[in-house]
Amino acid sequence: MSWRIIFMGTPDFACPTLQTLINRGEKPIAVITQPDRPKGRGQKLMPPPVKEIALQHDIPVYQPLKVRDPAFIEVIRDLQPDLIVVIAFGQILPKVLLDIPPQGCVNVHASLLPRYRGAAPLNWCIINGEAETGVTTMLMDPGLDTGPMLLKRATIIDENENIISLHDRMATMGAELLAETVDGLKAGRLTPEQQDDKQTCYAPLLKKEDGLINWYRDARAIHNQVRGMVVWPGAYTFLQGQPLKIFRTRVAQGTGLPGSVLRASREGLEIACLSGSLVIEELQLAGKKRLDAASFLAGFPGLEGMLLTSNPETHIS
Known part of the structure; x- marks a missing residue:
């Protein structure tokens, strides 16, 4: 059974799902993605990653500023899709669009719904110290990730895993689950399950x-903040009034005044927290390169006893 499928997605996270559809012989009849955006120091217009894949496979691409535009709705209607697949698209779809495909609009969401509805589920799973996450496919309704669920797949989050590796794993898992979902829909063996809003x-x-570190917190909580924000906005603190970004840490058991540098060695900078301590292994001072602890200390010795703060106006050593 061949369905006319429209694919809606934008960032890297959506690419494995689009590629999987193509590899399965279900090449979408169109790809809908966000407009090209300026990036980098030169602010050159760059296409979304999904657009690049579509063009490589000669798939027509549409980039509406607003999917609610009546003219764009008519474009979708004229394409006569059986199914629309949506993953990390970036705009909320109106009911008039959701009602067009007879098989509905299927969204691939990077959480175990109904937990973590919204735009950044993977980040917040890590920041909140969750031990498990996953992906869910659902039939979309006009709400924010509130539609009836089709399939779920769970995975363990390692206590030291950051958003980069989790993102890549979930992108692959989402593609696999979407393929399974399409097969299930075609075979008529999936029963949509309503979400429990209470959960x-x-x-x-x-x-x-959100990236500003408060050292008057548990070391594990700050470690999770660093892991969940390593791409953006980056966890940061202040050293002698200068922003200091932190990219990789591990939890230790040191004690002292929160924010104080207990030890500074090639293995890392150990910082006291309200409970326990945090060893910083990779960091970057404003205007400088991102460095491991040993390289950083070569250019910034004498850190033991200094204080990292949440306020650039606080200069204590």
Whole structure:
């Protein structure tokens, strides 16, 4: 049975799912993605990763500023899709669009719904110290990740895994689950399951200020913050008034004034927290290169006893 499928997605996370459809012989009749955006120092317009794959396979690409535009809705209607697949697209779809394909719109969401609805589920799973996450496919409705669920697949999160490796694993898992979902829909063997709203929590987009470290917290909580924000906004603190980004840490058992540098060695900078301590293994001072601890200390000796703070105006050593 051959279905006319439209694919809607934008970032790297969506690429394995698009590629899987193509590899299965279910090449979408169209790809809908966000407009090209300026990137880098030169602010050159760059296509979304999904667009690049589509063009490589001669798939027509549409990049509406707003999917609610009536003219764009008519474009989708004229394409006569049987199914629309949506993954990390970046806009909320209106009901008039959701109602077009007779098989519905299937979303691949990177959490075990109804937990972690919203734009940044993987980040918040790590930040909140979850031991497990996964992917869910669901039939979309006008709400925010509230539609009836089709299939789920779970995976363990290692206590030291960061958002980069988890993102890549979940992108692959999402592609596999979407393929299984399409097969199940075609065979008529999937029964949609309504979500329990009482079990939900929200995973909003990260903000710059979410990365600011408060050393008056448990070391494990700060470690999770670093892991979940290593791509953006980056966990950061202040050293002698200068922003200091932190990229890799491990939890230790040291004690002292929260924020104080207990030890500084080639193995890392050990910082006291409210409970336990955190060893910083990779970091970057404002305007400098990202370095491992040994390289950093070669250019910034004498750190023991200094204080990392949440306020650039606080200069204590």
